[in-house]
Amino acid sequence: MTGLFDVRSAQKNGALLIEVSGEVDGAVEMQFVESVVDNVRTTEAARVVLDLSRVEFMDSTGLRMLLVCQRRAEDRGIPLTLAMASSSPVSRLIDVSGVAAMFQYEPLD
Amino acid sequence: MAAVRRYDVLDSPPDGAFDRVTALAARLFDVPIALVTIVDNDRIWFKSRHGLDVGEIGRDPGLCASAILQEEPYLVSDAAADPRTLANPLVAGELGLRFYAAAPLTTHDGHNLGTLCVIDRQPRELTESELSSLRDLAAVVVDELELRLSARRTVGLEADLRHLAEELAGTLQESLLPAELPAVEGLELEARYHVAHRDQVGGDFYDVFLEPAGHGCLAVVGDVSGKGAMAAALTGTARWTLRTIALDDRSPSEGLSRLNTVLVQAHPEPNRYCTLALVAIRPRRDGGADLTTSLAGHPQPLLVNPDGTVERLGTTGPIAGWFDDPVYWDSSKTAPPGSVLLLFTDGLLEAIGGHACISDVPLQDVLRPVAGRGASEVADALDAALPAGVLSDDAAFLVIKVGEAR
Numbered sequence: 001m002t003g004l005f006d007v008r009s010a011q012k013n014g015a016l017l018i019e020v021s022g023e024v025d026g027a028v029e030m031q032f033v034e035s036v037v038d039n040v041r042t043t044e045a046a047r048v049v050l051d052l053s054r055v056e057f058m059d060s061t062g063l064r065m066l067l068v069c070q071r072r073a074e075d076r077g078i079p080l081t082l083a084m085a086s087s088s089p090v091s092r093l094i095d096v097s098g099v100a101a102m103f104q105y106e107p108l109d
Numbered sequence: 110m111a112a113v114r115r116y117d118v119l120d121s122p123p124d125g126a127f128d129r130v131t132a133l134a135a136r137l138f139d140v141p142i143a144l145v146t147i148v149d150n151d152r153i154w155f156k157s158r159h160g161l162d163v164g165e166i167g168r169d170p171g172l173c174a175s176a177i178l179q180e181e182p183y184l185v186s187d188a189a190a191d192p193r194t195l196a197n198p199l200v201a202g203e204l205g206l207r208f209y210a211a212a213p214l215t216t217h218d219g220h221n222l223g224t225l226c227v228i229d230r231q232p233r234e235l236t237e238s239e240l241s242s243l244r245d246l247a248a249v250v251v252d253e254l255e256l257r258l259s260a261r262r263t264v265g266l267e268a269d270l271r272h273l274a275e276e277l278a279g280t281l282q283e284s285l286l287p288a289e290l291p292a293v294e295g296l297e298l299e300a301r302y303h304v305a306h307r308d309q310v311g312g313d314f315y316d317v318f319l320e321p322a323g324h325g326c327l328a329v330v331g332d333v334s335g336k337g338a339m340a341a342a343l344t345g346t347a348r349w350t351l352r353t354i355a356l357d358d359r360s361p362s363e364g365l366s367r368l369n370t371v372l373v374q375a376h377p378e379p380n381r382y383c384t385l386a387l388v389a390i391r392p393r394r395d396g397g398a399d400l401t402t403s404l405a406g407h408p409q410p411l412l413v414n415p416d417g418t419v420e421r422l423g424t425t426g427p428i429a430g431w432f433d434d435p436v437y438w439d440s441s442k443t444a445p446p447g448s449v450l451l452l453f454t455d456g457l458l459e460a461i462g463g464h465a466c467i468s469d470v471p472l473q474d475v476l477r478p479v480a481g482r483g484a485s486e487v488a489d490a491l492d493a494a495l496p497a498g499v500l501s502d503d504a505a506f507l508v509i510k511v512g513e514a515r
Contacts, residue, residue, distance in 0.1 A: 023465070026335070056465065057464075057465035059502070060332065060334040060335075060384070060455075061334060061335060063334070063428075064334045064335070064381070064382065089465065089467065092467055093467065095425070096406065096467065097406035097428050098404070098405065098425040098426045098427040098428060099406065099427050099428060102427070102432070
């Protein structure tokens with residue numbers, strides 16, 4: 001069963017934690033902008049953690065959204081880190097796209 | 110003048126192809142004004158104007174009227190101090206033109222129709238290589254004019270340019286793809302493009318550009334993020350830029366860096382990028398070909414050897430059009446005679462490997478049994494492996510069969 005796109009967010013120890021699950025592609029672009037990008041743009045938190053470990057598929061539109069998040073966070077001086085396993089679909093997409101060095105990663109425990 | 114009449118270009122409607130060339134010229138040379146001019150008996154008419162509101166000017170000597178009398182580019186570094194131009198109304202008048210460089214639009218039978226020129230209000234110099242880029246862009250304009258002439262002959266005299274322009278607009282997707290691939294000695298080329306949504310302009314593209322002096326060609330497959338008009342605009346910019354890069358004989362990695370700079374400057378907002386695989390292919394006299402691959406965030410092209418082994422080509426570099434100063438790598442490889450090179454977009458991986466597949470292993474499984482076959486046979490085998498019905502994403506691929514000894 002492939003999951004529907006879903007976003008949950010929470011505040012934890014001064015950090016904004018955004019958990020994305022399901023498939024991130026062109027079909028959910030607007031939802032992603034509203035629930036994730038706008039959140040990064042307006043948050044009062046000191047840092048943002050984007051948890052992508054439950055993303056099952058991401059295409060180039062999804063990657064563009066991640067890069068936009070990264071840019072918005074940078075504009076505001078808020079550190080943004082990604083959390084996912086190195087074998088996850090998002091990790092592979094980031095590797096193929098040659099942009100691995102452009103993001104910071106959350107250590108997985 | 111007869112040549113100008115023959116191309117029937119005076120007072121024709123605006124045409125996106127020429128507007129793209131002037132916009133590109135303005136960006137490449139970092140000048141406010143770029144024009145495609147056609148010289149008439151008593152006036153100079155602007156086929157395309159970037160950064161200027163006037164549609165035509167008189168045939169005063171010193172600028173375009175002088176430039177078309179020459180075979181080589183015409184350069185005025187500081188018009189206010191140059192005896193050839195200081196009396197010209199564009200220099201002395203309100204426009205205050207100081208810098209002017211023009212390459213004549215010379216048709217294949219040797220007539221000068223007008224110029225491609227770049228203009229600045231500051232004095233400046235041009236390097237030899239910039240002058241040669243201007244000459245190359247002028248050649249692109251002439252090619253477009255020739256293309257329109259031959260197209261008009263084919264469809265009959267009653268089909269006027271406006272009709273053609275409308276037809277072109279209606280098939281924007283087709284205009285973003287080459288009408289036909291060039292013939293390259295020592296290679297067999299075959300391209301296929303499968304569109305997921307018929308009502309939308311897709312973001313995939315491919316092209317093959319001949320390198321000067323018959324060295325070989327530059328093959329490219331790319332994927333622009335998103336769909337629709339914005340994606341189409343970026344695709345257009347990428348293709349035109351790559352065409353000039355191929356003419357300049359640059360290495361694929363230099364080409365990607367140059368393209369990245371153009372894309373970052375041309376499309377800063379909204380945020381768009383593209384992924385590309387570039388392979389420079391130089392057929393060898395003794396059969397086989399030397400390949401140089403450079404990648405911008407794109408799946409690795411595959412080389413299928415005649416013995417059925419499959420190799421991935423190139424080293425991953427960052428997506429193009431997003432970062433200010435990315436580093437791209439060239440990887441060299443000699444393809445044996447009879448091998449087959451495949452460049453593709455990630456839509457093909459998903460189409461063959463199933464939903465959400467980003468691995469090329471299923472694709473390799475399709476390629477292995479057709480090792481050593483001709484380019485169109487390999488393309489047919491890939492088409493046969495696609496699922497029935499509508500694809501979830503566009504898929505484009507380019508098959509290149511490397512020939513035996515010549």
